[in-house]
Every structure is written in structure tokens, then in C-alpha cells.
Amino acid sequence: MSKQIQTTIGIRNALRTTGKVRQLTPEQLEIPIDGDDKDEEQSDIDIWGELYEWARTAAEVGEVGVAARTEDGHISSAFPIREGRSHEIHALELAVWKAYSEREVPVTEVAIVTDNRDFSPCGRCRQVVSDYSSGAEVRSADRQGDNWHHVLPEEETPQRPEPSTVPAEEAIEDGSDTEESVNTDTTPEGQSEQLEVEYIRFETPVYHYKYKDLHTTFCNRDLKGLEFRRSNQEPDLLDPCKSCTGESRVQTIEEQMEDLRSEIREQVPEVTVDGLDPGHFDAEELGAILDAIPTEFHKFERSPETIRFKLSRAVEEINDSETAPKSFEKGEMEAMLAAIEGVGIVPRSPHLFVITESNKMKRVSLSEFQTQGRGGKGTRVTPAGEGDEPTSMFVAIPRDHVLLFTDHGNVYKLNGCEIPHMTTSEGGTPLTEIIPLDEGESVEVAIPMTDDDHEFLAIVTRKGYIKRTKAEEFDNILSTGIIAIDLEDDELRDVKWTDGNSDIIIGSRGGQTIRFDESQVRPMGRTARGVKGIDLTSGDGVTGMSVIDPEEESQILSVTKNGYGKRTDADDYRPQSRGGRGLKDIAIDERNGSLVDVETVTEEEHLVVLNSDGHLIHTPVSGISSMGRNTKGVIIMNLNDDDSVIGWDIVPVSTEVS
Structure with missing residues (x-):
């Protein structure tokens, strides 16, 4: 049973130090008051000018910079920091707290630099000002030093009695x-x-x-x-x-970061511990930290910017930063230390990403699915009897960014590792918890952003329209998404990267394909609908698209709804003019069902096929027979009567699991 504590503040707030914040007037201290108002005014200008410079420097790092001055003239500054991705520590509370804790002397003036003219401190910040000041005056200005105004004038600064340390x-x-x-x-x-x-x-x-x-x-x-x-x-x-x-002392953020840096130094001797900012690492230190993480990185030209980018791709909870690549927050330092110890590393191996009918999504490592010969029933990848069938799938490496295209014509961007990794018995996480989808909006197509050089993004719709948009237009996608295409009364069917010198093949449900040079599709903006890519017969619709390098030998793999497919040399698909009806690709009958998709393949690659019952087969492309166009193909996946193929993808050679 604990001791009784009075509810009239008979306890000590842990945010306070043991130093008493006394509010005494000059008369009580018998300090003579200088009657020269001019000198006092000049002194006031000097104080706020110095505080502004400190706060402006801090604002160069964060959106808001704050500098706080104590009664004895000591100044501390701060900018907002986030712990991981959750609680943000505001600049005002941090600067005031730092200034007081370093000297245990009350804060008297606080300067805030922000371009937000509507800036107003939250209740938490106001309380910290009250805790550590003796009626501090808080002023705000913009980055140019203009528009000064009082945020918390002295007469409005909330003051509360200093609590006793014991009842x-x-x-x-x-x-x-x-x-x-x-x-x-x-x-x-x-x-x-x-x-x-x-x-x-x-x-x-x-x-x-x-x-x-x-x-x-x-x-x-x-x-x-x-x-x-x-x-x-x-x-x-x-x-x-x-x-x-107050029986145990809570460490400051700086102290916690200093401890983290010391722990990192124990693992990486190149890291020094005598710097002023524990979250700052120079290029040599960053390189040594990267080398200490037990994972492989492709060779690249090392600089603070590229190392930070690689760390953001390989380590969970570390974010990329082009403006401050050498500065890390507390949560990122924790993730860095964990990664050095082998925890929280984003895998390099390919994963299967699955989207279901109810707009849920998950990823599963392909290493969980053994390679088998064609014609089998495969292995379950989604729960049985859930009534939530998978609707689409794709293969990607979790370190890559992924673009998600919706039936509203929008596109969202996120890290592959942000999609939760789950077991085959788990159903997935609602996409609305990952990206801000509109009501009734669902993801139709997804595509990974690899390290390959891409010039354009090609998009094809169900009615046969196609467009190319510069890849750079998708570099900076807002967290709320951006428009990718104007669908009007159409539907999205496929998205592919191109290099500007490729051929494109479009396939239809009726088994037709057309091949043409991508230059026949002029570059367009994101809001454009596109131009006619294939002329479809009544009742037919586009199912997919493939990109061919005309300088390389390759084959076209076609897979049908009932689990049949074939490989055909790409040369058998002669180039035509965009907008024609094309050539017959595969026989469409009761046995085969409609065409699901076409894709460019090589014999060294592997194929993964997912059916509507949630089973996946992982098989070598080389096991699928090579034959001409307008043939029926061979069985790839054995399906039950009510099942059908809902999607398939290729596992590239460079990422194939053993």
C-alpha cells in the first residue's frame, strides 16, 4: 500500500528539477533600478536579437526553431524532434526545458522562429513554460526576422504554485x-x-x-x-x-541519445562520442555503421546522402533525408543500434504481396514456398474459409518503394517494408490503415520501383487506351497520393516501366496481342487519358501489358484463367502500328478460359501463380513448354472446379531464392 499523497499538489512533478523556481522582485532583493530607459531599451533589443539568431539557426533544421534565455543569460535552442514515428517533442518545450535543466535557473525570455503566422503553443508547451520560468515572455518572428508578436506575454503566461516535494x-x-x-x-x-x-x-x-x-x-x-x-x-x-x-530521474532526450551513441561506438569504433550533437554522424562514421550492419548492399558511390538512402531502405524506422542526411533522431539511432545487432533489417529476398477482395494487404517471403514442377495445386498463402478472396498479387523486394494504383486513377507510394509481413494463416491489414484511400477506392495494380533506370511509366486500360508519362513525375508523390490517369468510364489494367526504346505488347481476354514501338505513344501528363493502343472486338477487354527489349532475345509467357500457359519467342509477334487488332496469341476455349496476362520472360527466371482459393505455385519458367502463337499451351496449375487464376508474376534471376 502506498503512502497517502495530497491532491493539493503535495507531490513533485518529475519534469521539475529539485531547484526552486523563485519569483522575487528587484525590490525584495534590494537591487537598485537604473532609471535610464534608453540603456534598458537597448539591452532588451540586444537580448531579443541574440535569441532570434539562435532560434533562426535551429529553424534551419526543423520547421520551428526556439531559443530560451535564463535569468543568468544562458541560452539554449531546439527544433522539433520525433521519437520513431509517434510522439513529437515540440521545439518550445524542449528549448525551455534544456535552458532550465542546464543551469537550474528560471527562463525569462523565449524567441520562436517560424513562418507559420498562426503558430500557437499547445497546452503541453504552455505548461512547460509555466514549470520552468518566472513569467517568461514568449515572442515569435518569421525567418526574415519580421512580424514579431507576443505569443505568451508576461501577464498571460500561466503561473502555478511550486509544489512541495513532500506532503x-x-x-x-x-x-x-x-x-x-x-x-x-x-x-x-x-x-x-x-x-x-x-x-x-x-x-x-x-x-x-x-x-x-x-x-x-x-x-x-x-x-x-x-x-x-x-x-x-x-x-x-x-x-x-x-x-x-520524482524518486527516479527521467533522462533527457539528449542524454538518451548520448547513451545510444556510446552503445553504437562499442559496436563501431569509428564513431566518436565527443561531438556536441549526439545524433550527428560524419561521412566516415556513416560508412562504418553501414559496414557494421549484417546485410549486403549493392556497390554504390558513397556520400552522406547515398549512405542515408541505403540505410533508409535497409533498416526499419530510419527515414531518408536529403536536407539533413547526417542527422538522426532518437528513434532512428535505436533502429541503427538494433540493425548492427541484426534486428529490424529489411530483407533483400523477394516477397509475395497479396491484395484481397476486402482491400486487405500483406506480404509473405517467397522462401516459404518450395519450387515445384508445373501442374501441381500449390501451397496455401491466404487463410481458408475467410470469404475474402485474393484479387491481385505482385513480387517485390521489401527494400524497394512500391507504387499502388487505384480504381480512382490515383497513385500512392510507400516502402515495401511498410506492408506488414504476415504468415500464410493471416488475412492481411486493411489498406486504409496504410494509405489514405477514399471511400470505395481500391488498389488495382501495384509496381515496385527498382534501382533500374526508368524513363517512362506506361499505363494501359481495359478499353485499350495507353499512355506514357515521364518517370520523374512520380518521384515526389504526396502521402495523400496524386492523380496518375484520367479513367473516365474506363478501368485500370496494367502499369509498366519503360526505358524509352522498348516495344510494348498488349494482351486481351480474348487471346489477342499487339506489339508496337513505344515511341508511337507520345509522352503525356499524369491527368491525360491516353491514346488507342489496341482495337478490341465487342465484349473483349485488355488484361495486361509487357515490355520487350528489341535488342535482346526473349520470350512471351501467356497464362490463362484455368491455369494453362505457354512460352513463345518474342520474334513471333511482329511489330505493328498502334491501334490495330493485333495477332492471335493463345487459343481461348472452354479448357483454357480467358487470357489473364502476358509477360516477357527468360528461361532462368521463375514464375509464381496465385489462384482465387489462395493457393500459390512457384515453378521454373523453363518447365513450361515453348510453342508458337495460337496454340493451347500446357497446364501450369491444377485448379478445382470453382477456382481460377487471379494473377501471376515473374521472380527475377537476380533475386531468386535458393
């Missing part, structure tokens, strides 16, 4: 002077004499303290989005959090 009755038992132990400062006009304390409990047998109307505990735990129980009465059978009561 009043305990102070009496210890023999201390009650009047000094219990705060007797007068409360500012209009404020309550007491700040109400609430007791917060999670699943663990410990309770925490928080002030009513604030969303953070005394131990600095953010409560937003968390489930907990609250009470106005102190629990009798539980112990209080030692960090909330």
Missing part, C-alpha cells in the same frame, strides 16, 4: 518548518488555488499522476490514443510510478 503532514513529522515546506505563494488572479490531480492506471500494477485537462503524466507519458483508467481517488493497493513522484 505537509510528512514535513511536520520530519521536524521541518511547515511554512517553508508547503508553498504559500499567492495564486494569480482568476486562477484556482489548487491544480486537480488525477490518478491514471494501465494494465501494470502501478499508477501515474496527471493534471486534469492535460494529456501527459508527470513522468512525461503521452496519453493520446492510449487506453487507461482514471480516478480522482488515489488507489490504495497500488504503488505510484517512481518517475511521477
Whole structure:
């Protein structure tokens, strides 16, 4: 059972240090006041000018820069930081906290530099200003040093009594002077004499303290989005959090980052620990860290920018940064240390990505599926009896970015590793939890962004329209997505990268294919619909598209709905003019069913085929017979009567698993 603690702030907030923040006037200290207003005004200008320079420098790193000055003239600055991808520590609270903790002297002036004219400190920041200041004046300006205004004028800065470190009755038992132990400062006009304390409990047998109307505990735990129980009465059978009561000290972010850097140095001796910023690593240190991570990287020209990019691709929770490639946040340093120890490394092996009818998505390592000969039933990859059939699939490496194209004509970009890795018995994660899809919007086609050089992105629709758009137009995709194509009353069918010198083959459900030079499709903007690529007969529709390098020997693999397919030399598909009806590719009858897709292949590659029941077959391309056009093909996957092939893809030679 814990000791009784008064609800009238008879506890010490862990955010405070043991140093007393006293509010004394010059008269109380018997300090003479200089009557020269001119000198005082000049001094004030110098103070705010210096604070502005500190805050402006910090704003070059983050969107907001803050500098705080204590009574003895000490200045600290800060910019916003994020721990991992969750809680953001605001620049204002961090700068004020740093300034006070470094000297244990109250903060008197705070300068904020931001281009956001509507900037207003959150309740958490206001509370920190109250905790560590003696009526601090907070001013804001833009990056040019203009538009100065008061954010928290001295008369509006909320002040609250400094809590006693022990309850009043305990102070009496210890023999201390009650009047000094219990705060007797007068409360500012209009404020309550007491700040109400609430007791917060999670699943663990410990309770925490928080002030009513604030969303953070005394131990600095953010409560937003968390489930907990609250009470106005102190629990009798539980112990209080030692960090909330001040019995244990909470490390600052800088101290935690310094400890992380020391741990990294134990693994990577090239890392130094005597720098001013523990999250800053020079090029040599970054290279040594990259080499210490137990995974392979393709050879590349090393620079801080390229190393940071490779780290963001290979390590979970490390983000790419073109503006500050040498600076890492606390969560990224934790991920870096874990990666050196072999944890949280994004795999290089190919994964199968599956999308279901209810718009759920997951990835499974292809190493879980043994290679087998054609004609088998395959291995289950999605749960049985879920009533949520797979609708599409593709193969990619989790380190690559992936473009997701929807039936609304939009495209979204995300890291492959952001798609949850799950077992074959798990159904997947709703895509709405990964990307901000509109209501009723679903993903139709996905394509990985590899390290290969791409000039264009070719898009084909069900009605046979095709367009090419410069690849660079998809480099900077907003988190909310961008428009990729105007579908009007059409439907998206396939997307492929091209190098500007390739041939394109379009296939239809009726077994027709047409081959033409991609230059016959002029480059267009993202919002364009496209031009006619193939002339379709009534009832027919495009199913897929393939890209051919006319300078290389290759074959076209065709797979049908009922699990049959064949390989045919690409030379058998003579080039034609765009917009024609094309040539017969494969026989479409009751046995074969309609054409599902066409793809360019080589004998060294492997094929993965997924059916509507959630079974996958992984088989070598070389095991599929090579024959001419307009033939029936051979069985690739043995299906039950009600099943059908919903998609297939090629596993490139360079990433094939053994």
C-alpha cells in the first residue's frame, strides 16, 4: 500500500528539477533600478536579437526553431524532434526545458522562429513554460526576422504554485518548518488555488499522476490514443510510478541519445562520442555503421546522402533525408543500434504481396514456398474459409518503394517494408490503415520501383487506351497520393516501366496481342487519358501489358484463367502500328478460359501463380513448354472446379531464392 499523497499538489512533478523556481522582485532583493530607459531599451533589443539568431539557426533544421534565455543569460535552442514515428517533442518545450535543466535557473525570455503566422503553443508547451520560468515572455518572428508578436506575454503566461516535494503532514513529522515546506505563494488572479490531480492506471500494477485537462503524466507519458483508467481517488493497493513522484530521474532526450551513441561506438569504433550533437554522424562514421550492419548492399558511390538512402531502405524506422542526411533522431539511432545487432533489417529476398477482395494487404517471403514442377495445386498463402478472396498479387523486394494504383486513377507510394509481413494463416491489414484511400477506392495494380533506370511509366486500360508519362513525375508523390490517369468510364489494367526504346505488347481476354514501338505513344501528363493502343472486338477487354527489349532475345509467357500457359519467342509477334487488332496469341476455349496476362520472360527466371482459393505455385519458367502463337499451351496449375487464376508474376534471376 502506498503512502497517502495530497491532491493539493503535495507531490513533485518529475519534469521539475529539485531547484526552486523563485519569483522575487528587484525590490525584495534590494537591487537598485537604473532609471535610464534608453540603456534598458537597448539591452532588451540586444537580448531579443541574440535569441532570434539562435532560434533562426535551429529553424534551419526543423520547421520551428526556439531559443530560451535564463535569468543568468544562458541560452539554449531546439527544433522539433520525433521519437520513431509517434510522439513529437515540440521545439518550445524542449528549448525551455534544456535552458532550465542546464543551469537550474528560471527562463525569462523565449524567441520562436517560424513562418507559420498562426503558430500557437499547445497546452503541453504552455505548461512547460509555466514549470520552468518566472513569467517568461514568449515572442515569435518569421525567418526574415519580421512580424514579431507576443505569443505568451508576461501577464498571460500561466503561473502555478511550486509544489512541495513532500506532503505537509510528512514535513511536520520530519521536524521541518511547515511554512517553508508547503508553498504559500499567492495564486494569480482568476486562477484556482489548487491544480486537480488525477490518478491514471494501465494494465501494470502501478499508477501515474496527471493534471486534469492535460494529456501527459508527470513522468512525461503521452496519453493520446492510449487506453487507461482514471480516478480522482488515489488507489490504495497500488504503488505510484517512481518517475511521477520524482524518486527516479527521467533522462533527457539528449542524454538518451548520448547513451545510444556510446552503445553504437562499442559496436563501431569509428564513431566518436565527443561531438556536441549526439545524433550527428560524419561521412566516415556513416560508412562504418553501414559496414557494421549484417546485410549486403549493392556497390554504390558513397556520400552522406547515398549512405542515408541505403540505410533508409535497409533498416526499419530510419527515414531518408536529403536536407539533413547526417542527422538522426532518437528513434532512428535505436533502429541503427538494433540493425548492427541484426534486428529490424529489411530483407533483400523477394516477397509475395497479396491484395484481397476486402482491400486487405500483406506480404509473405517467397522462401516459404518450395519450387515445384508445373501442374501441381500449390501451397496455401491466404487463410481458408475467410470469404475474402485474393484479387491481385505482385513480387517485390521489401527494400524497394512500391507504387499502388487505384480504381480512382490515383497513385500512392510507400516502402515495401511498410506492408506488414504476415504468415500464410493471416488475412492481411486493411489498406486504409496504410494509405489514405477514399471511400470505395481500391488498389488495382501495384509496381515496385527498382534501382533500374526508368524513363517512362506506361499505363494501359481495359478499353485499350495507353499512355506514357515521364518517370520523374512520380518521384515526389504526396502521402495523400496524386492523380496518375484520367479513367473516365474506363478501368485500370496494367502499369509498366519503360526505358524509352522498348516495344510494348498488349494482351486481351480474348487471346489477342499487339506489339508496337513505344515511341508511337507520345509522352503525356499524369491527368491525360491516353491514346488507342489496341482495337478490341465487342465484349473483349485488355488484361495486361509487357515490355520487350528489341535488342535482346526473349520470350512471351501467356497464362490463362484455368491455369494453362505457354512460352513463345518474342520474334513471333511482329511489330505493328498502334491501334490495330493485333495477332492471335493463345487459343481461348472452354479448357483454357480467358487470357489473364502476358509477360516477357527468360528461361532462368521463375514464375509464381496465385489462384482465387489462395493457393500459390512457384515453378521454373523453363518447365513450361515453348510453342508458337495460337496454340493451347500446357497446364501450369491444377485448379478445382470453382477456382481460377487471379494473377501471376515473374521472380527475377537476380533475386531468386535458393
